[in-house]
Amino acid sequence: MIRVLVADDQDLFRAGFAMILGVQPDIEVVGEAADGEAAVAQAVRLRPDVVLMDVQMPGMDGIDATARICAETDARVLVLTMFDLDDYVYDALRAGASGFLLKDIRRQELADAVRVVARGEALLAPTVTRRLVETLVRRPGTVPRASSRLSGLTERETETLRLMAKGLSNMELAERLVVSEHTVKTHVSRVLTKLGLRDRVQAVVFAYESGLVVPGEE
Template identity: 60%
Template sequence: MSIRVLVADDHGAIRAGLVMILNHAEGIEVVGEAADGATAVRQARALRPDVTLMDVRMPGVDGIAATRELVAEQLGQVLVLTTFDLDEYVYASLRAGAAGFLLKSVEAARLVEAVRLVHAGEGVLAPQITRKLISAFATAEPPKPVTPPGLAELTEREREVLGCLGEGLSNAQIASRLFIGETTVKTHVSRVLTKLDLRSRVQAAILAQESGLAGQQR
């Protein structure tokens, strides 16, 4: 089955370009378009896309607010795609539950790959954004380890998986690190997100850093 994608962007030419790129990719089908956040939410409810490509700056309901609604209603994964790599947009998008954040300067092949990765449950960040996040963690004062609600409910294996997420590892890399299958990894990730009341693996990675679990499985 094809990956069903909804494209939300208020610039018609950009939206058309994204639609063209995705419709020419094998195994991907654009099922709807939206020029603002409110329309994106309505379209997602009606069409049930697997992935929504979401612009940030749109009239009316912006992309961050729309992302928050889609994630809360479990209407597929959201991949934010924007011209701006402002910190406020990055953090707001990830806290809203976006599974990834890319800049519109991304190459077509990378965009297609990102859609497939997000659909598969992976997190995707533009290299520029990854560097910013790493720099933010590296320059900030070491936070006191926190114990978020739900952490005590995790099994030992789930804690190991959470620690791996904190290192930014993919499902395949986690499977290799812990000597388990990728399907099992996906199950553990899903349980971790549910128990910790998180919306994406990127949020889980941030929590793993803040709780001091990242890097413990090396």
């Protein structure tokens, strides 16, 4: 059973998401929160598998709440937003979120998204993640920061990270690296472990922020 906490300051959205998820046979809504502080407190107390997190809430916003939840629990966070290229989305990904959902998502898509994240996978398709990150990395004042953490990767792992950030799927990675998909999954797992990242979304953000991948390059 997947345990879910729903955090949104708007009663209708919060109740609607809880109702949609609550009727799924493999999902249980264990709590609701109307602001970021309450979301953190409940996440720590209830230990949900997934948190649906609205961005704009009174008091502590969803970004700060996401950072605290990811630091203090093993819960995975799905950010809720009205706009797919809202600047808040990028900040939420940096804070540790595993992806984001638009609030007009369909019922089945919502349930499926929760299942995907609960399995430990990133919600966003690599190509969508790439477009999002490239758009936001181009913001004025955003400069890639070199990271010593890259030195801990092998040459093959570094290449795997670079290709992940360019939007390649596991199948495409296997073809490019001339290895099996099983081997690709091993490389990806090692990259995430060595860099201390939760999923592919975080890996893509890291690749751009570290300067390993430059927006627009082929």
